[in-house]
Amino acid sequence: MNNFTFHNPTKIIFGKDTHLEIGAELKAYGIKKALLLYGTGSIKRSGLYDSTVKSLRDAGIEFVEFDGVVSNPVISHTREAVKVAKDAHVDAVLSVGGGSVLDEAKAVAAAALVDHDVWDFFTGTAMSQSLPIFSILTLAATGSEMNGNSVITNDATEQKFSFTSSFSYPKISILNPELTFSVDPAYTAYGSVDAIAHVIEGYFTQSSGALIQDRLTENIIKSVIESTDIIMKKPDDYDARAQMMWSATMALNGMPVIGLKDVSFPNHMIEHALSAIYNIAHGAGLSIVIPAWMQWYKEQKPERFKRFAQEVFGLENEMDGINALKDWFRTIGSPVSLSEVNIPAEDIPKIVANASEMAKMWGLGTLYTQSEITKILQLAI
Amino acid sequence: MNNFTFHNPTKIIFGKDTHLEIGAELKAYGIKKALLLYGTGSIKRSGLYDSTVKSLRDAGIEFVEFDGVVSNPVISHTREAVKVAKDAHVDAVLSVGGGSVLDEAKAVAAAALVDHDVWDFFTGTAMSQSLPIFSILTLAATGSEMNGNSVITNDATEQKFSFTSSFSYPKISILNPELTFSVDPAYTAYGSVDAIAHVIEGYFTQSSGALIQDRLTENIIKSVIESTDIIMKKPDDYDARAQMMWSATMALNGMPVIGLKDVSFPNHMIEHALSAIYNIAHGAGLSIVIPAWMQWYKEQKPERFKRFAQEVFGLENEMDGINALKDWFRTIGSPVSLSEVNIPAEDIPKIVANASEMAKMWGLGTLYTQSEITKILQLAI
Numbered sequence: 001m002n003n004f005t006f007h008n009p010t011k012i013i014f015g016k017d018t019h020l021e022i023g024a025e026l027k028a029y030g031i032k033k034a035l036l037l038y039g040t041g042s043i044k045r046s047g048l049y050d051s052t053v054k055s056l057r058d059a060g061i062e063f064v065e066f067d068g069v070v071s072n073p074v075i076s077h078t079r080e081a082v083k084v085a086k087d088a089h090v091d092a093v094l095s096v097g098g099g100s101v102l103d104e105a106k107a108v109a110a111a112a113l114v115d116h117d118v119w120d121f122f123t124g125t126a127m128s129q130s131l132p133i134f135s136i137l138t139l140a141a142t143g144s145e146m147n148g149n150s151v152i153t154n155d156a157t158e159q160k161f162s163f164t165s166s167f168s169y170p171k172i173s174i175l176n177p178e179l180t181f182s183v184d185p186a187y188t189a190y191g192s193v194d195a196i197a198h199v200i201e202g203y204f205t206q207s208s209g210a211l212i213q214d215r216l217t218e219n220i221i222k223s224v225i226e227s228t229d230i231i232m233k234k235p236d237d238y239d240a241r242a243q244m245m246w247s248a249t250m251a252l253n254g255m256p257v258i259g260l261k262d263v264s265f266p267n268h269m270i271e272h273a274l275s276a277i278y279n280i281a282h283g284a285g286l287s288i289v290i291p292a293w294m295q296w297y298k299e300q301k302p303e304r305f306k307r308f309a310q311e312v313f314g315l316e317n318e319m320d321g322i323n324a325l326k327d328w329f330r331t332i333g334s335p336v337s338l339s340e341v342n343i344p345a346e347d348i349p350k351i352v353a354n355a356s357e358m359a360k361m362w363g364l365g366t367l368y369t370q371s372e373i374t375k376i377l378q379l380a381i
Numbered sequence: 382m383n384n385f386t387f388h389n390p391t392k393i394i395f396g397k398d399t400h401l402e403i404g405a406e407l408k409a410y411g412i413k414k415a416l417l418l419y420g421t422g423s424i425k426r427s428g429l430y431d432s433t434v435k436s437l438r439d440a441g442i443e444f445v446e447f448d449g450v451v452s453n454p455v456i457s458h459t460r461e462a463v464k465v466a467k468d469a470h471v472d473a474v475l476s477v478g479g480g481s482v483l484d485e486a487k488a489v490a491a492a493a494l495v496d497h498d499v500w501d502f503f504t505g506t507a508m509s510q511s512l513p514i515f516s517i518l519t520l521a522a523t524g525s526e527m528n529g530n531s532v533i534t535n536d537a538t539e540q541k542f543s544f545t546s547s548f549s550y551p552k553i554s555i556l557n558p559e560l561t562f563s564v565d566p567a568y569t570a571y572g573s574v575d576a577i578a579h580v581i582e583g584y585f586t587q588s589s590g591a592l593i594q595d596r597l598t599e600n601i602i603k604s605v606i607e608s609t610d611i612i613m614k615k616p617d618d619y620d621a622r623a624q625m626m627w628s629a630t631m632a633l634n635g636m637p638v639i640g641l642k643d644v645s646f647p648n649h650m651i652e653h654a655l656s657a658i659y660n661i662a663h664g665a666g667l668s669i670v671i672p673a674w675m676q677w678y679k680e681q682k683p684e685r686f687k688r689f690a691q692e693v694f695g696l697e698n699e700m701d702g703i704n705a706l707k708d709w710f711r712t713i714g715s716p717v718s719l720s721e722v723n724i725p726a727e728d729i730p731k732i733v734a735n736a737s738e739m740a741k742m743w744g745l746g747t748l749y750t751q752s753e754i755t756k757i758l759q760l761a762i
Contacts, residue, residue, distance in 0.1 A: 001395075001396070001558075001619075001620055001623040001624065001627070002396065003395060003396025003397060003399065004393075004395050004396060005392065005393065005394050005395070006392070006393040006395070007390075007391075007392035007393065008389070009388075009390040010388075011386065011387070011388035012385075012386065012387040012388065013386050014382075014384060014385050014386070014387070014639075014640065015382070015383065015384025015385060015640075016384060018384065177382075209620070210620070210623070210624055210627075211603070211604060211607065211624065212600060212601070212604040212624055212627060212628055212631070215596070215599075215600035215603070215604070216597070216600060218596075219593060219596035219597060219600060220593070222592070222596070223592060223593040223596070226592065238382075239382055239590070239591070242382040242591070242640065243382065243591055243592065243593055246382070246591075246593060246639065246640065247593055250593070255636075258395075258627065259395065259396075259623065259627065
């Protein structure tokens with residue numbers, strides 16, 4: 001096991017009706033005025049907007065609001081949100097929505113306290129403080145509710161970049177599985193793919209051999225699969241939505257990678273190129289990349305792929321596990337090839353060029369050369 | 382899944398040589414003067430005392446020291462430690478040792494700031510603040526390094542009581558598996574029993590049916606068993622000690638009981654009576670109580686005991702799992718009967734009376750009547 005530091009100070013409030021506590025929680029924290037950040041209207045249709053506003057008002061919390069955060073949030077919109085936060089002198093950012101809103105909230109919370117452009121945080125400028133971040137989550141997927149990560153796309157340059165900071169852990173994340181009942185099957189599926197992707201990368205790339213971490217990852221993958229299967233038949237099954245929501249949080253709260261050596265995120269790297277260029281859903285991009293990458297990578301870790309097949313699917317051989325996962329992605333309606341999302345094979349060089357730039361930034365350039373990324377993408381045509 | 386709040390702000394620093402960072406960590410936290418609390422001398426023999434003192438001095442941290450914390454720490458000694466802390470006006474408590482030292486440290490850290498007796502915290506007086514607590518752990522067992530629990534025995538009244546407070550989470554816990562190389566086989570075994578006990582109670586008593594939590598518990602039990610088996614043959618196997626240490630932390634950091642309904646700790650309740658009266662090691666008491674309790678309880682949850690047998694030991698039936706666990710306790714040298722620790726059957730009424738008092742305090746009096754506790758203890762003769 002590698003040396004590690006684990007420090008995850010986010011307070012999770014989980015369960016039915018918990019979103020009604022948001023005003024009281026901000027008040028208890030000493031917040032006077034928040035930026036209420038949200039997306040493109042689903043929280044208005046669901047009534048969550050109204051109950052949030054009521055909860056804030058009942059607690060005497062002032063707020064300004066800014067909406068329009070899109071899936072794969074963009075830096076141009078983030079810059080506008082930073083301006084709103086600065087002009088209103090807010091002392092907190094409240095994200096009401098999924099991982100995209102939360103990722104933008106983290107960027108805004110940090111940028112509200114500095115003079116430089118918010119994009120600088122994504123290209124390496126260090127962070128030394130942040131406004132406190134609060135969240136009501138509406139989608140089980142990214143794990144952003146219990147970590148310090150933010151991913152934003154620069155819409156001008158087609159770069160999908162990220163930062164990780166100890167200052168960006170939400171202070172309080174409210175997770176009410178009922179708020180995910182209305183998520184449509186496609187986004188439910190993409191969320192499940194995303195959660196699996198968050199643990200599967202460490203599981204295969206690491207070289208540590210700590211069985212407690214292997215089993216935690218297998219547990220999360222199995223929990224995502226079994227709960228998603230129930231949700232697809234019965235979208236308002238509370239226990240399935242709850243298990244899915246907690247599994248997605250666990251997948252990227254730092255626990256599954258504790259003590260692992262040599263973890264890398266090549267699937268996210270390649271997918272970021274896809275969604276930066278084509279603006280496809282992150283989960284959809286991942287379900288295309290993962291089976292191809294697994295097939296390309298399996299010769300390097302045959303025992304690990306065998307364990308995956310056996311422990312997750314009860315199957316015998318390396319390729320059985322890969323096929324079972326690919327079939328499952330297909331079953332829940334997430335694409336498993338570039339052609340399904342109308343990306344032509346001729347575009348591969350363009351994707352490779354983008355991913356290759358990230359490979360260098362992420363320190364993966366030696367293994368993920370342009371020719372190797374090309375091979376992976378060709379398996380995904 | 383039940384509604385839950387999860388908030389575990391302890392920072393874990395884990396791995397080789399990490400204990401050398403203690404001075405720098407206290408300094409970074411702003412500590413000027415600490416109470417250095419430790420046990421009965423093992424840290425002097427191992428050199429950990431010297432390296433800790435050097436690390437504190439190098440960082441310019443003043444300290445007063447107080448030693449002599451015993452396994453099953455007692456309130457009389459705790460009171461003396463509180464006096465030392467108050468007289469020296471320390472602004473932190475540093476525990477260097479196992480769970481016993483840490484439990485006493487938590488009590489001292491809270492009591493140093495109040496005028497009333499420290500025992501009051503164990504009989505229901507609420508806590509509203511605490512000095513910050515830091516820890517260098519030398520034993521993988523109690524999980525106290527990443528939770529807000531403290532267990533102390535009142536040596537005058539033979540009561541082993543506990544408190545849980547959000548103020549008592551250590552700010553920083555340093556876990557270096559190398560520091561456990563010298564733990565003797567008996568205490569290694571008791572630690573392993575304790576870690577298993579922490580998850581097994583929730584696993585059997587809960588009524589929730591969240592598979593992600595079931596698997597996490599099974600994972601921890603399997604990880605404890607496999608790492609302990611290696612340690613018994615090779616006490617300085619780093620990876621085995623590391624997996625054991627992290628498994629014990631995970632077992633009682635709140636994760637395994639997330640969202641579980643109706644969890645109770647009857648084995649701990651009965652064991653606390655045993656170690657309060659006879660001062661036997663907590664793990665030794667647990668390995669006596671657990672198999673007896675399982676046998677007594679199995680009719681109430683046959684499917685759960687079947688799952689346990691299958692998932693943990695690959696066996697078929699309820700009783701197979703119970704026997705396998707009992708055999709394993711025996712294999713690692715932890716007692717599985719009262720007679721092995723020279724407690725005669727005639728003492729059962731005395732133990733029952735003590736446990737029964739706790740049953741009322743813990744809200745378990747309806748199920749755990751004197752006659753039912755007697756039945757359990759009779760299965761342990």
